[in-house]
Amino acid sequence: MSTEAMTPDYFSNCTHCGFCLAVCPTYKLTGDENNSPRGRLRLWSEEAAGRLPQDKWTDFYTAECVGCLACETACPATVPYGEIFEHIRHEHVASHRFKPKLALRLAAAAVTRPMLFNLALLPARLLRKAGFKLHRFLFPGRPAALKSTAAYAEELMQRHRPTGPRVAFLTGCLMEAMFREINFATVRVLIENNVQVIIPESQGCCGAFQEHTGLDGVEALREQNRRAFGSLDVDAIVCNSSGCGYALGKTLQPGKQVRDVLGYLGDLSPVRRQRGRDDGTRVYVDLPCHLVHGQKAAGIPANVLDATGYRWELAPKAKDCCGSGGVYNIQKPENAHTILADKSAFLNEAKGAPVILGTSNHVCMMQWHSAGATGLVTRPFEVRHIIQLLDPGENFSIPSTSPQP
Amino acid sequence: MTSPVKSSLEHQLKALLPRGRVLTSAAQLAGYGADGLGYKNHLPDAVVIPADAEELAGFMRGAKALGVPVVMRGAGTSLSGGPVAVQGGVVVHTSALKKIREINTEGFWCEVECGVGLNDLDAALKPYGVFYPPDPSSGPVCTLGGNVASNAGGAHCFRYGVTSNYVLGVEAIMLDGSLHRFGGPAGGRGPWREDWKRFMIGSEGTLAAFTRFWLRLLPLPEKVWTFRATYPDMKTTEAAIHALVAHSSYPAAIEMLDPRGVAMVESSQMACGLPEGSFMLLVEIDGPEALVNARVQSVAELLRQAGSNDVMFSDEEALRQKLWKARKASGGLLGQLSPSYVVQDAVIPKRALAEVLQLVYDEADAANIRAVNIFHAGDGNLHPNFLFDSRVPGELEKVELISKRLMQRVIEVGGTLSGEHGIGNDKSAYMPLVFGPDSMRLQLSVPAAFNPAHQMNPLKVFDNRHFVA
Ligand SMILES: Cc1cc2nc3c(=O)[nH]c(=O)nc-3n(C[C@H](O)[C@H](O)[C@H](O)COP(=O)(O)OP(=O)(O)OC[C@H]3O[C@@H](n4cnc5c(N)ncnc54)[C@H](O)[C@@H]3O)c2cc1C
Ligand code: SF4
Ligand code: SF4
Numbered sequence: 001m002s003t004e005a006m007t008p009d010y011f012s013n014c015t016h017c018g019f020c021l022a023v024c025p026t027y028k029l030t031g032d033e034n035n036s037p038r039g040r041l042r043l044w045s046e047e048a049a050g051r052l053p054q055d056k057w058t059d060f061y062t063a064e065c066v067g068c069l070a071c072e073t074a075c076p077a078t079v080p081y082g083e084i085f086e087h088i089r090h091e092h093v094a095s096h097r098f099k100p101k102l103a104l105r106l107a108a109a110a111v112t113r114p115m116l117f118n119l120a121l122l123p124a125r126l127l128r129k130a131g132f133k134l135h136r137f138l139f140p141g142r143p144a145a146l147k148s149t150a151a152y153a154e155e156l157m158q159r160h161r162p163t164g165p166r167v168a169f170l171t172g173c174l175m176e177a178m179f180r181e182i183n184f185a186t187v188r189v190l191i192e193n194n195v196q197v198i199i200p201e202s203q204g205c206c207g208a209f210q211e212h213t214g215l216d217g218v219e220a221l222r223e224q225n226r227r228a229f230g231s232l233d234v235d236a237i238v239c240n241s242s243g244c245g246y247a248l249g250k251t252l253q254p255g256k257q258v259r260d261v262l263g264y265l266g267d268l269s270p271v272r273r274q275r276g277r278d279d280g281t282r283v284y285v286d287l288p289c290h291l292v293h294g295q296k297a298a299g300i301p302a303n304v305l306d307a308t309g310y311r312w313e314l315a316p317k318a319k320d321c322c323g324s325g326g327v328y329n330i331q332k333p334e335n336a337h338t339i340l341a342d343k344s345a346f347l348n349e350a351k352g353a354p355v356i357l358g359t360s361n362h363v364c365m366m367q368w369h370s371a372g373a374t375g376l377v378t379r380p381f382e383v384r385h386i387i388q389l390l391d392p393g394e395n396f397s398i399p400s401t402s403p404q405p
Numbered sequence: 406m407t408s409p410v411k412s413s414l415e416h417q418l419k420a421l422l423p424r425g426r427v428l429t430s431a432a433q434l435a436g437y438g439a440d441g442l443g444y445k446n447h448l449p450d451a452v453v454i455p456a457d458a459e460e461l462a463g464f465m466r467g468a469k470a471l472g473v474p475v476v477m478r479g480a481g482t483s484l485s486g487g488p489v490a491v492q493g494g495v496v497v498h499t500s501a502l503k504k505i506r507e508i509n510t511e512g513f514w515c516e517v518e519c520g521v522g523l524n525d526l527d528a529a530l531k532p533y534g535v536f537y538p539p540d541p542s543s544g545p546v547c548t549l550g551g552n553v554a555s556n557a558g559g560a561h562c563f564r565y566g567v568t569s570n571y572v573l574g575v576e577a578i579m580l581d582g583s584l585h586r587f588g589g590p591a592g593g594r595g596p597w598r599e600d601w602k603r604f605m606i607g608s609e610g611t612l613a614a615f616t617r618f619w620l621r622l623l624p625l626p627e628k629v630w631t632f633r634a635t636y637p638d639m640k641t642t643e644a645a646i647h648a649l650v651a652h653s654s655y656p657a658a659i660e661m662l663d664p665r666g667v668a669m670v671e672s673s674q675m676a677c678g679l680p681e682g683s684f685m686l687l688v689e690i691d692g693p694e695a696l697v698n699a700r701v702q703s704v705a706e707l708l709r710q711a712g713s714n715d716v717m718f719s720d721e722e723a724l725r726q727k728l729w730k731a732r733k734a735s736g737g738l739l740g741q742l743s744p745s746y747v748v749q750d751a752v753i754p755k756r757a758l759a760e761v762l763q764l765v766y767d768e769a770d771a772a773n774i775r776a777v778n779i780f781h782a783g784d785g786n787l788h789p790n791f792l793f794d795s796r797v798p799g800e801l802e803k804v805e806l807i808s809k810r811l812m813q814r815v816i817e818v819g820g821t822l823s824g825e826h827g828i829g830n831d832k833s834a835y836m837p838l839v840f841g842p843d844s845m846r847l848q849l850s851v852p853a854a855f856n857p858a859h860q861m862n863p864l865k866v867f868d869n870r871h872f873v874a
Binding site: 031033034039074079 | 430435436442480481498522734735740744745794
């Protein structure tokens with residue numbers, strides 16, 4: 001991200017057609033055009049052109065944006081909204097027009113030191129593992145407390161010796177420190193599909209946290225990852241969180257192929273899980289914004305969803321934001337809650353027993369989990385990462401029909 | 406610094422809208438300075454967002470006493486400077502009036518609030534097997550209030566007709582706060598002796614605030630075939646258009662993209678494999694399955710006969726959606742080429758098509774301005790888009806000069822000024838080219854009867870329609 005001031009030129013390909021209004025969660029919430037992509041772009045460009053003095057309302061409307069990027073997908077003029085927004089947010093934080101909440105500032109500092117971050121969250125991992133309900137965002141799971149994903153992957157590589165394509169895996173910061181069980185499942189699924197998994201030790205946080213908060217330090221993290229991943233001889237770099245994948249993609253491209261792990265598995269036709277004939281499970285699949293609007297993926301491949309062995313369907317409004325927005329549900333909890341209320345209402349009536357809400361981003365998982373914890377959804381449901389639904393468990397072997405190099 | 410006048414306005418507005426929003430800060434007004442013509446900026450003194458229809462009614466009861474212009478705004482996609490405060494005043498944003506109040510499949514009508522989005526209505530109607538035909542390309546975002554107020558058209562209006570053909574009734578609130586219903590679900594005149602609802606449709610916010618509508622619906626066509634044909638030149642394209650218009654299959658839509666429009670689509674994410682340098686026609690026929698199936702080959706043959714060796718047709722919904730998406734987003738795609746554009750909306754007799762298009766190219770080339778033509782060819786409703794950079798001194802003036810020459814020629818060949826976008830503030834200067842003084846006087850007497858001081862959307866349609874407090 002450059003630190004030069006935005007010139008009015010930067011905004012110039014917005015024709016003011018308004019197509020982005022219809023998809024914007026904050027416009028839908030408030031009906032206020034200033035709280036829409038077209039409105040925000042107008043405020044920023046008027047300010048950049050010197051026609052609008054700095055105003056607390058510009059700061060307010062800027063902070064209201066979830067960063068879901070639905071407006072980028074809707075925009076026929078390909079206005080790079082995400083890039084502009086990131087720049088403006090950083091500027092607002094740097095010039096004290098906006099101050100992220102203390103918890104976020106602390107967390108942003110912590111993620112740049114993965115060892116420390118992992119250690120700090122050790123008690124949280126232990127408590128999650130023991131089944132404690134710690135917070136409305138913390139969905140249940142059983143993460144390994146001490147063994148890292150890198151160590152685990154190495155162990156499984158030795159044991160199974162996959163011979164197929166080689167991928168490097170970004171384990172992430174919060175994913176590794178808090179939701180490590182999803183990383184472990186990812187490693188198992190990849191290896192079961194005969195994929196060789198490499199986890200570069202020197203990798204760092206993808207920088208999404210800094211991007212979401214507008215805090216400094218993103219460039220250092222990007223540089224660290226360019227060094228960690230840039231020169232690897234691999235077929236792809238995979239991520240299991242679409243937000244991290246989007247951030248790493250921006251860091252490494254052009255040159256390196258960063259893939260969402262589910263999209264990558266789609267190319268391989270993954271091993272299918274068998275379920276009982278009378279299994280009544282229904283999976284409702286939600287598509288993370290940073291997968292469909294950020295990475296511009298069409299969705300999660302149908303063959304991957306079929307391979308879960310469950311009956312699945314897309315959740316209603318699957319491409320609309322759930323309100324998580326990286327750190328939006330912490331920065332603007334009321335808005336995030338209202339957005340989620342609309343989106344999650346269907347679960348109360350949804351068919352299936354049990355009902356699973358499946359997605360592919362841990363931050364969205366946290367947000368969806370809060371729908372139960374805050375009473376928006378009153379019937380029981382589980383939130384799972386799709387990779388967990390493909391998980392063969394600890395005892396698996398690579399089928400002999402797996403893809404070969 | 407807030408002036409005392411402004412803070413008193415804010416005070417009054419807050420009293421009128423206890424539940425809705427009142428915006429008065431500079432940065433809150435900035436988002437409301439423009440419509441779909443982004444390069445023009447007219448800042449209002451305040452914006453109000455009524456929480457619901459009742460609050461809008463309450464606002465209208467007190468609006469006259471505010472002594473400032475009142476400008477209605479739906480989604481602000483107008484391409485003629487319609488929902489903007491050219492003379493200052495209060496912009497009334499209808500974004501919260503989004504209720505679809507009834508879908509009546511026996512009587513084939515629905516009742517909607519003015520802020521309902523067009524495509525949202527479509528989606529709600531679909532499960533009932535009915536549809537509302539007018540389909541302006543701004544459908545993903547425009548509101549029915551804006552559609553009725555500008556009598557919007559669209560691609561399928563060639564056969565189905567425009568908004569006015571589907572409005573059964575309008576509920577409107579005048580500036581004195583009185584509420585009137587012109588027509589209703591049964592259509593007709595309602596309690597009125599004459600069909601005054603026709604005064605409302607296309608009135609561009611100059612008469613009253615519309616709160617809700619009763620709209621006529623049709624059964625969804627059983628079968629749709631979509632054709633895409635490309636042509637090497639305007640002459641062959643024009644031949645195809647003439648043949649289609651006269652053909653017994655009675656196409657629902659006949660749309661055209663010129664080579665510059667084709668190039669724009671092809672260099673976007675909506676690319677659909679159109680040959681470089683070609684003119685493209687997008688044609689649709691629909692109706693009972695057996696009947697339309699029987700007509701497919703003859704339409705394809707007609708398209709070939711006119712000079713195309715690249716005719717494709719399909720009844721696949723995904724392909725159809727793709728082609729229409731490219732057509733409908735093309736207005737926005739212009740942003741990839743140029744920061745600003747002006748789009749004209751003239752309607753001409755189809756015999757003059759090739760000649761007038763040539764004039765567009767010649768004039769634009771001579772002035773070194775890029776022109777892209779994407780339009781409703783079946784109705785002869787031209788949409789030449791003139792691309793320019795509003796920051797370069799003199800460019801807008803060049804575009805205005807070309808537009809004026811074009812308008813003069815349009816009128817000489819028997820055409821008129823606007824097919825569907827409305828006159829607004831952008832085309833009011835051309836009104837005297839089409840209408841003589843007597844006609845202008847007569848037309849102006851209509852808004853004068855409904856709000857004598859011209860407090861509703863002043864300086865629109867007629868450039869001398871000032872609000873005098
Ligand atoms: C990309 C693009 C493509 C377009 N394609 C087409 C097309 O194919 N066909 C077409 O006809 N138009 C088209 N338009 C123009 C525009 O979308 C239409 O005129 C549309 O009807 C405007 O609806 P809106 O809700 O945006 O209204 P606005 O732009 O907000 O307002 C339009 C006019 O209606 C008045 N108005 C709005 N609501 C009310 C109300 N409740 N009561 C009284 N008056 C009201 C306003 O004062 C204004 O004069 C296009 C625009 C764009 C940007
Ligand atoms: S990123 Fe999302 S919330 Fe922000 S302007 Fe775009 S659509 Fe709206
Ligand atoms: S869709 Fe794109 S061009 Fe249209 S108003 Fe939004 S940002 Fe501007």
